[in-house]
Amino acid sequence: MVKPILRRLKENTIFLILLITYSGKNNTPKVISKKTDMTLQGALQYVKEMNKMGLVEYENRRIKITMKGIQYMQDYHKEFTNFIKNVGLDLNIIDKCSAVAEEDIKHGDKVHLFMQGGIMTAYKTKHSLSYGIAVTDSKKGEVVVISNLRGLLKFPYGTVYVVRIYYGLKENGDKLKEFMNKNNIKIAGVEGIEALWYCKKFHINTDISFGAIYGVIDAAIRGLDVIFFVSGLEFSDIMNEFKKACDKYPVLNIKNIDITDI
Secondary structure (H helix, E strand, O other): OOOOOHOHHHHHHHHHHHHHHHHOOOOOOOHHHHHHHHHHHHHHHHHHHHHHOOEEEEEEEEEOHHHHHHHEEEEHHHHHHHHHHHHHHHHOOOOOOEEEOOEOOOOOOOEEEEOOOOEEEEOOOOOOOOEEEOOEEEEEEEEEEEEEEEEOOOOOOOOOEEEOOOOOOOOHHHHHHHHHHHHHOOOOEEEEEHHHHHHHHHOOOOOOOHHHHHHHHHHOOOOOEEEEEEEEHHHHHHHHHHHHHHHHHHEEEEEEHHHHOO
């Protein structure tokens, strides 16, 4: 099992030594020792091992980085950057966003954020736990850009109702329309030929039809309930994708609906 990058102490230390060597001149084990806060003996041991690995040249107590060492730094930097990026996605970390202004807003105003109908909205006079500073002048209904974000935007995720549509299905689509109206479902997605044919036959409007799985998940994450018509051949793959999404967003609610039970 590969250790997370932050737990790989030896690789982290090698990267740090390479960075010091690349950035400075006249680097010696003593310089490395001071800049890395390790003993001289420890620094010398690392330098000798890195020399054997071909990452540095060590001669006359001077350390020079090699092309292999530079490649090591680039690979490490890429891996570390991806790690930080994924952490940011998992934690929903953003430092700037856009929203629809629900009031006239001026540059420098403190604004509060809400999710309404799947759209980020901003108010000056209505308060929420998530807020920031407007960096644009915006009239009501226009887009406002917000920075210096603080707090968490809390709202319930929507539910995805998955309906399997298979070839030869004779159930009338009116049942599904009633189900959608009863549960106030306004967004519909479709995946596969059978499902698309069924929706067209019974005049069910679909909003998401290309790469639908991702659009459906995004809509639910934005707090919208969605009905998702899936052809039988695609059903297994779609449910596997939902499983992955639920691993990332544990509160995402997926309900498998049998059309004959509606």
